[in-house]
Amino acid sequence: MNNSLIVITTITLLFLGGVYLIKEKSDSLANLSEPISLSSLSILKKAPFSRFNSESTRAADSKGLEIIQVNREGQLLQSSVSGGTKILQEGLGNISHVVWAKNEGSFIYKADGPTGGSFYYDAKSRKTTPLHSQIGNIAFSPDKESIAYSFFDPGANEGSISVGAPDGSSYKNIFKTRMNELEIFWPQTNIIAFKPITSASSPTDLFFVNIENKKLSRVITSKIGLEILFSPSGKLILFSTFTPIGLELHLLDLDAGKEYIAPFPAFAKKCAFSPQETRVYCAVAENPPNEPIRSDYFSDSEAIMAWSPLDNQSEQLLGATKYDRFQIKSPFLGNNGEDLFFINSRDNFVYRLHLN
Numbered sequence: 001m002n003n004s005l006i007v008i009t010t011i012t013l014l015f016l017g018g019v020y021l022i023k024e025k026s027d028s029l030a031n032l033s034e035p036i037s038l039s040s041l042s043i044l045k046k047a048p049f050s051r052f053n054s055e056s057t058r059a060a061d062s063k064g065l066e067i068i069q070v071n072r073e074g075q076l077l078q079s080s081v082s083g084g085t086k087i088l089q090e091g092l093g094n095i096s097h098v099v100w101a102k103n104e105g106s107f108i109y110k111a112d113g114p115t116g117g118s119f120y121y122d123a124k125s126r127k128t129t130p131l132h133s134q135i136g137n138i139a140f141s142p143d144k145e146s147i148a149y150s151f152f153d154p155g156a157n158e159g160s161i162s163v164g165a166p167d168g169s170s171y172k173n174i175f176k177t178r179m180n181e182l183e184i185f186w187p188q189t190n191i192i193a194f195k196p197i198t199s200a201s202s203p204t205d206l207f208f209v210n211i212e213n214k215k216l217s218r219v220i221t222s223k224i225g226l227e228i229l230f231s232p233s234g235k236l237i238l239f240s241t242f243t244p245i246g247l248e249l250h251l252l253d254l255d256a257g258k259e260y261i262a263p264f265p266a267f268a269k270k271c272a273f274s275p276q277e278t279r280v281y282c283a284v285a286e287n288p289p290n291e292p293i294r295s296d297y298f299s300d301s302e303a304i305m306a307w308s309p310l311d312n313q314s315e316q317l318l319g320a321t322k323y324d325r326f327q328i329k330s331p332f333l334g335n336n337g338e339d340l341f342f343i344n345s346r347d348n349f350v351y352r353l354h355l356n
Helices: none
Strands: 004-008 054-059 066-071 076-080 085-089 094-100 107-112 117-122 127-130 135-140 147-153 158-164 172-177 182-188 191-196 203-210 216-230 236-243 246-253 258-261 271-273 280-285 302-308 313-318 328-333 339-344 349-354
Touching: 066 094, 066 349, 094 135, 147 172, 147 182, 158 191, 182 216, 191 216, 216 246, 216 271, 236 271, 271 328, 280 328, 302 328
Parallel strands: 135 182
Antiparallel strands: 004 349, 054 066, 066 076, 076 085, 094 107, 107 117, 117 127, 135 147, 147 158, 158 172, 182 191, 191 203, 203 216, 216 236, 236 246, 246 258, 271 280, 280 302, 302 313, 328 339, 339 349
């Protein structure tokens, strides 16, 4: 396997030494700090993200050689690993959260401050539309044409899970609820999933709602610190939870009714599926937490592991060294499936790891 790592940010190009990759298979985390140096390593680095602080990123073109990124300063940027960054849009506000319509260029974001709230940005028209202030968590439909969201009216002490156009129009209520904080997913055309947003130490369930018949079903029951990641098809659920022995990562195959446990501990939100859904790429901490904690609050040096659930084979792709340490955020595969992108929270650079 020939792995190469590229760092993407925003101005001058600079070669860096001291970053290493691991290409030998390993089912153990014992050698996280002893990676193998690859002579083929190349790194492209531009200006630090102190200027363009990335909050969320995704692959943009079919070759996976460009990314689109949004920073907290309200800029939408397009960067190429071969060099060069252009600003696509400015003035989006003090952005704190982004939900991408994958492969479409459009997104919904939350902005803080006096002019804050939730907004829909349409990439084709380059128009920004404010959403209702009581709209909560949002997910795009599989075809990216619609959104599902939680809506809560504190005066009436009731809410709903609704669907509508991305700009908030043409909405329809699907399911009534009195829970005011929900995490929403839309994994399959006729299925909306949700779970209560609770503290990491509280048991949590994952529910499915059938959009057509409104039938409610519980898919995952009473898991502490539950975090969820659906595969692109929505037929596989990667979830992490805390057990008496610590953090665990599971894969649930909905069609086959089978569940697999990864040979390493990882948070589901720090993972990404391969396009074929046969492999999972995850950030794995050198010192995994034993007590329940949310992944966005956890801080430790991390490696990148690949896992094939069907044969339970794992492989370490990237490891920390005494020179370079990674705290990985928002990993995702490029459109060609050959590149893994992630934000390193330690320096706020966007990295590209070539997988083949």
